[in-house]
Amino acid sequence: MSRTSKATGVSLLELAVVLGIVALVLALLVPRLNSRPNHFAADLGELKANLEVTRMLARSRTGQYRLRVASSSQYVIERGTLIGATWTFSTVERTVTLRTGVSFESGSVGQAATFDSRGSLITADTTLTMLDTDRGWSRQILVRATGMVQVQ
Numbered sequence: 145m146s147r148t149s150k151a152t153g154v155s156l157l158e159l160a161v162v163l164g165i166v167a168l169v170l171a172l173l174v175p176r177l178n179s180r181p182n183h184f185a186a187d188l189g190e191l192k193a194n195l196e197v198t199r200m201l202a203r204s205r206t207g208q209y210r211l212r213v214a215s216s217s218q219y220v221i222e223r224g225t226l227i228g229a230t231w232t233f234s235t236v237e238r239t240v241t242l243r244t245g246v247s248f249e250s251g252s253v254g255q256a257a258t259f260d261s262r263g264s265l266i267t268a269d270t271t272l273t274m275l276d277t278d279r280g281w282s283r284q285i286l287v288r289a290t291g292m293v294q295v296q
Contacts, residue, residue: 183243184276188283195293202259210258216247249273263291
């Protein structure tokens with residue numbers, strides 16, 4: 145009598161190879177399926193830089209400049225003009241529109257950080273809140289009376 149046995153299962157090596165291939169395919173596909181551009185970090189950094197630019201413009205041009213949140217998706221840098229004893233801000237130096245999925249909190253709309261010729265804020269500390277609507281994140285930018293800008 146001869147015994148012939150045919151193995152009907154899979155070996156451990158074959159199972160390891162298949163699992164390795166599946167893991168490799170998943171590692172390549174998951175980032176592509178879940179990739180949303182991170183505009184939030186870019187817009188947050190750009191806002192911080194533009195606040196610092198606004199401060200430097202006020203210092204270098206010996207006048208008043210302000211960064212004002214014009215809408216939930218846009219802010220402007222404005223140059224002040226002294227008319228009599230009052231500063232008016234009618235000249236827009238730069239307009240910045242936020243990227244898709246990024247906006248200002250409704251409480252930040254209309255707020256402004258106004259810098260004098262020494263680079264200090266005219267008013268008390270100013271806080272602007274930016275939202276990432278895709279991910280539900282929010283960050284605050286604090287402008288201190290001394291003109292220092294901090295992301296919190």
